[in-house]
Amino acid sequence: MPDHPQEALLRLLDLQEQDTAIQRLETRRAALPEAAELADTRRRLEELDSDADIAEKQRQELSRAQSKLEGEIELIEIKTKKDSERVFSGAVSNPKELSALQSGIEQQNQQRSVLEDQLLEVMEQVESNDSHIDRLTTQKVEATERATELEEKVSLLMGDIDAELESHGLEREKIVPDIPSDLLAMYDKLREQKGGVGAAPLRAGTCEGCHTKIPQRELEHMKAQKGLQRCENCRRILVVLDI
Numbered sequence: 001m002p003d004h005p006q007e008a009l010l011r012l013l014d015l016q017e018q019d020t021a022i023q024r025l026e027t028r029r030a031a032l033p034e035a036a037e038l039a040d041t042r043r044r045l046e047e048l049d050s051d052a053d054i055a056e057k058q059r060q061e062l063s064r065a066q067s068k069l070e071g072e073i074e075l076i077e078i079k080t081k082k083d084s085e086r087v088f089s090g091a092v093s094n095p096k097e098l099s100a101l102q103s104g105i106e107q108q109n110q111q112r113s114v115l116e117d118q119l120l121e122v123m124e125q126v127e128s129n130d131s132h133i134d135r136l137t138t139q140k141v142e143a144t145e146r147a148t149e150l151e152e153k154v155s156l157l158m159g160d161i162d163a164e165l166e167s168h169g170l171e172r173e174k175i176v177p178d179i180p181s182d183l184l185a186m187y188d189k190l191r192e193q194k195g196g197v198g199a200a201p202l203r204a205g206t207c208e209g210c211h212t213k214i215p216q217r218e219l220e221h222m223k224a225q226k227g228l229q230r231c232e233n234c235r236r237i238l239v240v241l242d243i
């Protein structure tokens, strides 16, 4: 590799600075807590919708059961009223017929009592189902409001991040032409292998890529050699700032 002037190496540090900022922003963008909460809230809303559908169907079934029982009770009441009127009108004089009518009325009263108990049970279920629907409605309103809030927040935060990314991207484009292509290729490869950091300054005898102190003898060797240096420990490109 040809030797590179200090100027190009310093520009490489500028490029690293932009790439580090871009990487930090991209990481932040991918892990916005507000976006994660928004996804959770949307999932919760879907669950609430599905629960509300089930509760609504249940309400219709209960409503049908209630109407059916009320209809049956009404029919029995009409029959009982008619039979009672016959008994008390004196129109039936045959004792057998009278007795049959009276025991019929008794049976009807028993039937009605059973149906009324069933109706009461259904009405209790209707009440409990209605409160369940009310709770679901409240939860849906709350979750929808939270989702709207989060959508606005996420959109603002993403907008800020994207604006910063764009500005760093533009800055990066300005720096790239100042760096020889072989140096740039080496930097890109190292950056890929080493967590986004391909070039690091050597400051106060320490590689700032891996924070390792370079032995004095090696430092002197680097100083004598000048140009492109690599950290013996992390293999990153070292830009000697001062020794």
Ligand SMILES: [Zn+2]
Pocket: 207, 208, 209, 210, 211, 212, 231, 232, 233, 234, 235, 236
């Ligand atoms: Zn190092």
